[in-house]
Amino acid sequence: MGNRGMEELIPLVxxxxxxxxxxxxxCHLDLPxxxxxxxxxAGKSSVLENFVGRDFLPRGSGIVTRRPLILQLIxxxxxxxxxxxxxxxxxTDFDEVRQEIEAETDRVTGTNKGISxxxxxxxxxxxHVLNLTLIDLPGITKVPVGxxxxxxEYQIKEMILQFISxxxxxxxxxxxxxxxxxNSDALKLAKEVDPxxxxxxxxxxxxxxxxxxxxxxxxxxxxxxxxxxxxxxVVNRSQKDIEGKKDIRAALAAERKFFLxxxxxxxxxxxxxxxxxxxxxxxxLTNHIRESLPTLRSKLQSQLLSLEKEVExxxxxxxxxxxxxxxxxxxxxxxxxxxxxxxxxxxGDQVDTLELSGGARxxxxxxxxxxxxxxxMEFDEKDLRREISYAIKNIHGVRTGLFTPDMAFEAIVKKQxxxxxxxxxxxxxxxxxELATVIKKCAEKLSSYPRLREETERIVxxxxxxxxxxxxxQILLLIDIEQxxxxxxxxxxIGFANAQQRxxxxxxxxxxxxxxxxxxWLTINNISLMKGGSKEYWFVLTAESLxxxxxxxxxxxxxxxxxxxxxxRDVEKGFMSNKHVFAIFNTEQxxxxxxxxxxxxxxxxxxxxxxxxxxxxxxxxxxxKDQAENEDGAQENTFSMDPQLERQVETIRNLxxxxxxxxxxxIRDLMPKTIMHLMINNTKAFIHHExxxxxxxxxDQSSLMEESAEQAQRRDDMLRMYHALKEALNIIGDISTSxxxxxxxxxxxxxxxxxxxxxxxxxxxxxxxxxHPPGRPxxxxxxxxxxxxxxxxxGAAASFSAxxxxxxxxxxxxxxxxxxxxxxPQIPSRPARIPPGIPPGVxxxxxxxxxxxxxxxxxxxxxxxx
Numbered sequence: 001m002g003n004r005g006m007e008e009l010i011p012l013v014x015x016x017x018x019x020x021x022x023x024x025x026x027c028h029l030d031l032p033x034x035x036x037x038x039x040x041x042a043g044k045s046s047v048l049e050n051f052v053g054r055d056f057l058p059r060g061s062g063i064v065t066r067r068p069l070i071l072q073l074i075x076x077x078x079x080x081x082x083x084x085x086x087x088x089x090x091x092t093d094f095d096e097v098r099q100e101i102e103a104e105t106d107r108v109t110g111t112n113k114g115i116s117x118x119x120x121x122x123x124x125x126x127x128h129v130l131n132l133t134l135i136d137l138p139g140i141t142k143v144p145v146g147x148x149x150x151x152x153e154y155q156i157k158e159m160i161l162q163f164i165s166x167x168x169x170x171x172x173x174x175x176x177x178x179x180x181x182x183n184s185d186a187l188k189l190a191k192e193v194d195p196x197x198x199x200x201x202x203x204x205x206x207x208x209x210x211x212x213x214x215x216x217x218x219x220x221x222x223x224x225x226x227x228x229x230x231x232x233x234v235v236n237r238s239q240k241d242i243e244g245k246k247d248i249r250a251a252l253a254a255e256r257k258f259f260l261x262x263x264x265x266x267x268x269x270x271x272x273x274x275x276x277x278x279x280x281x282x283x284x285l286t287n288h289i290r291e292s293l294p295t296l297r298s299k300l301q302s303q304l305l306s307l308e309k310e311v312e313x314x315x316x317x318x319x320x321x322x323x324x325x326x327x328x329x330x331x332x333x334x335x336x337x338x339x340x341x342x343x344x345x346x347x348g349d350q351v352d353t354l355e356l357s358g359g360a361r362x363x364x365x366x367x368x369x370x371x372x373x374x375x376x377m378e379f380d381e382k383d384l385r386r387e388i389s390y391a392i393k394n395i396h397g398v399r400t401g402l403f404t405p406d407m408a409f410e411a412i413v414k415k416q417x418x419x420x421x422x423x424x425x426x427x428x429x430x431x432x433x434e435l436a437t438v439i440k441k442c443a444e445k446l447s448s449y450p451r452l453r454e455e456t457e458r459i460v461x462x463x464x465x466x467x468x469x470x471x472x473x474q475i476l477l478l479i480d481i482e483q484x485x486x487x488x489x490x491x492x493x494i495g496f497a498n499a500q501q502r503x504x505x506x507x508x509x510x511x512x513x514x515x516x517x518x519x520x521w522l523t524i525n526n527i528s529l530m531k532g533g534s535k536e537y538w539f540v541l542t543a544e545s546l547x548x549x550x551x552x553x554x555x556x557x558x559x560x561x562x563x564x565x566x567x568x569r570d571v572e573k574g575f576m577s578n579k580h581v582f583a584i585f586n587t588e589q590x591x592x593x594x595x596x597x598x599x600x601x602x603x604x605x606x607x608x609x610x611x612x613x614x615x616x617x618x619x620x621x622x623x624x625k626d627q628a629e630n631e632d633g634a635q636e637n638t639f640s641m642d643p644q645l646e647r648q649v650e651t652i653r654n655l656x657x658x659x660x661x662x663x664x665x666x667i668r669d670l671m672p673k674t675i676m677h678l679m680i681n682n683t684k685a686f687i688h689h690e691x692x693x694x695x696x697x698x699x700d701q702s703s704l705m706e707e708s709a710e711q712a713q714r715r716d717d718m719l720r721m722y723h724a725l726k727e728a729l730n731i732i733g734d735i736s737t738s739x740x741x742x743x744x745x746x747x748x749x750x751x752x753x754x755x756x757x758x759x760x761x762x763x764x765x766x767x768x769x770x771x772h773p774p775g776r777p778x779x780x781x782x783x784x785x786x787x788x789x790x791x792x793x794x795g796a797a798a799s800f801s802a803x804x805x806x807x808x809x810x811x812x813x814x815x816x817x818x819x820x821x822x823x824x825p826q827i828p829s830r831p832a833r834i835p836p837g838i839p840p841g842v843x844x845x846x847x848x849x850x851x852x853x854x855x856x857x858x859x860x861x862x863x864x865x866x
Contacts, residue, residue: 012289013075013131015731016296033133034281035164036203038174038186040139043205046236047174048136050248050274052129056081056094057136058102059242063145066109068119068159069101069136076125084121097122113146117159132285135163140185157189165193170284176206177216177233181225197228198744201280204233207265208258215264220272226748232280233265233272283742289735297732304725311722325705332446333695336456337687339442344680356607358438362680364607365430366672368614373423374664375617384656388412388649410486412656417483420667424475431675432468435683436461448711452695452704459694463686464679471678478670482663492665494658517541518615522548525581525600534602543619546584559593566592568616569624571600580609584621 036044045057045065052073058064081091083100091097101120109116115138137160144152164171171194173186181187181204190200204216218224220233235255237246252274259269270276343358356364391408439460446453487493518541525534537548537558544563550556565588571581585598593599603609613623695704 012735015735016289016728033135033163033166033169034172035135035137035160035169036172036174037137037160037164037189038139038203039176039179039184040141042139042174042176042186043234043236044139044172044174045136047172047203047205047234047277048134050234050236050277052124052134054094054124055248056097056124058098058105059239063113063115063139063141065136065138066113066115067105068117068138068163070119070121071134071136072121072123073129073132073134074123074125075127075129075131077127079124079126079128081122081124084123110147113148115148115152115156117155117162135169137163140189157185160189161193164189168288169199170281171200172203173200174203174205177204177210178206181219187227197747200227201229201277202227202231203277204231205236207233207262208235215262217264220265220268222748228745228748230745232277233259234274234277235259287742293732293735297729300725300729300732304722304729307718307722307725310718325701328449329452329695329701329705330692332449332452333456333687333692335445336442337684337691339445340438340687341684343438343442344684357441358434361434362431364611365427365434366675368611369430370423370427370671371668372610372614372617373426374420374668376423376623384412385649385653387415388652388656389645392645392648392652409652409655409659412652413486413659414483416656416660417479417663420479420663421476424479424667424671425472427671428468428472428475428675428679431679432464435464435680439464448708449705450708451699451706455695455698455704456691459691459698460683460687464683467679467682471675474674474678475671478667478674482666486659488659490659490662492658492662494654515543517543517618518612519552520612521552522612523579523602524548525577525579525602526596526598539601541615541619561592561599563619563621565590566621567624568613568621569598577602579604580606582609582613584616585624 034048036048038044040063045059048071049055049057052071057069079092081094081097082089083091083104085104086100091100101122104120108118138156140153140156140160141148142153144150149155163169171190173184173190175181175184175186187200187202191197194200202219204220207216210216216233220231222230235258237248237251241251255273256269256275259265259272265272344362346359388408391411392405395405395407439457443453443457446456518539520539521536522539523534523536527534537550538552538554539546539548540554545560546563546566547560548558550558561584565586566584567587569583569585571583573580579602581600581602583598583600584592586592589597591597601612603612616622
């Protein structure tokens, strides 16, 4: 006989699984695992067997379960079992399963009562089970026997806690009826991991083995030592029954007969026994499934909403319809143009937060990379003075000149202007490369039609290459124009009159003092391992200094480095490093930081390095010239100049510096404008107005709009998923209406679990005729006005939580509080013959009370006295 409640749940779970499988997902119900905890020979394995409804676990006296058994129940159309340690073998006879468990236990622990925390993993495949995990744990014992270690109690408790600490585990705290419940180690362990009592169910076994004249009624009614989810009594098969192969169906019938015939349990027989335990646990599974449904439903609904817009387009889709192809082509070309413009001009929707792209990268080229390239070609001081001096001497010829020649100034300026061509053309190349990347990104949306995407990329890229040639010609023309006429009347030109006066003022022109130019993270790469190795700091670059801090809050400053006499040089990337490095050093060969001649600063990408270099340029820190060039210049600069020639060289040097600064400023302004006008804006106009015509002329419409196999498959998958999602939502709705959840019981005062060491109540084994302890708390004890109390039925005193109302008869006060567990019963230290609230004159002994019990309290109870 199987677990019928579980079998009723199986179709529900299977429906959910099928619904999710149809959309290619798994249904994560994560059903709870059920663990049995209890003392040795408390009947744990029997309880677990009863839940599954199969007879397959080792049984006997003493410690039988000596290794944890992790039993995975898996729904399958065929019934068999397999062990993790022998996967190749399938067991169809459950007697063989029991023998294999015993043999595997003995293999690891020996035959002399040894234990092991290494679990046995058993999987049972059956059409009568849910996908659950059940755990049979060794019984709690205190005294080692046989080969057991001295700390056997600690080992077993740690083993148990390891399994029951999981939040999704239900704990069956098994206690035999013939032991004191207040000393139950199972309940104490459950309390440790489940203080709220939400997942602990008390199970009382061996009710049929209690001493004659005693019963566990008060415990099973949850009045004595209450638990939030209460207790369930079961009667398992005895060892004699198991050895005699007593049928499990007969055992359940005998259990039912026991509860119906026992005078203390017959009134609650429907809440006792293995079937009720199965029902309770199955209801927990149902509750868990219902609690999982809202999350699953919201997940499905969000997926459905995300698909609806695309599915709307596909519902009436006809792949060979020419009007559809024309419409799709027009829409895609139009969308391509919109995407290109958004990526260049920027937009608020679909912003990339991971890296710069499109227009932002082009902006960086215009205002960081290009100025940096201009400064990199800035003339070397020694070379320039040497060239000026040669120009002056060559112009004067055999004569000794008395005046500074204009022609020397023009010759030097024109030579400097030629140097602008290389960085300007490099800037165009960088922009073209970026535009090609933008085109590829925009064309990704055309991937449904491979031929259309290919043709679009080819046509637009060809047009950009054509515009590239025109743009470069225009930029070269601009530089040639600058060379054709040297305008010495420019308002920013210092002129000959001021050139000599400003000879001492042409050092690096810094930005506004204390102006913050840049902030960001950099790694100092060359700190030795003895001093902590490379470390990341927050750097702040101003016009006068470079400071670094512990973090971006800028509260703990590590160092401040003045920018005077600093220059930048490139450093090769380390063999094992993936960072890009540049260095700052002092031109006067002084230490820059502590004992370091240079600081190596590392960034994650070359773009970051270039950006930081451009920022340093704004602060007046320039890149170092090649060492070889410097050496050549030093060798040729051995000639001596007379004072007059030196003054002339200085004057022309200042004039050239002033005029080249004017040209640089003009070129920095005109370059972005020229590139935008001739290349970027023209490309945008071409895409909007001419691309469609080029596409029609390059190929016929049907071949352009030929759908890719991937797109057709994607469309079919999307439609199938859409319908599967709707079906899954309907199934979830059906399950929500076809299953009933039970509310969580109200909390009870279970402090007795902590305080059990101070008093060890024994009323569990009370005589049937004994007087039940009074249930009123001490605070409400005292004489009560009104008529004498009517003797109450056995067990009813625990229902009191307040003094009886004087105007009502005693029996009616039973209904003053509907919650019998709101205040725990007081457990006296000695028997109380007279309730403290009874006025004088009432007899000291209560009458047998049973005959005069008012039927209004418990209508079903008069039969107890039969």
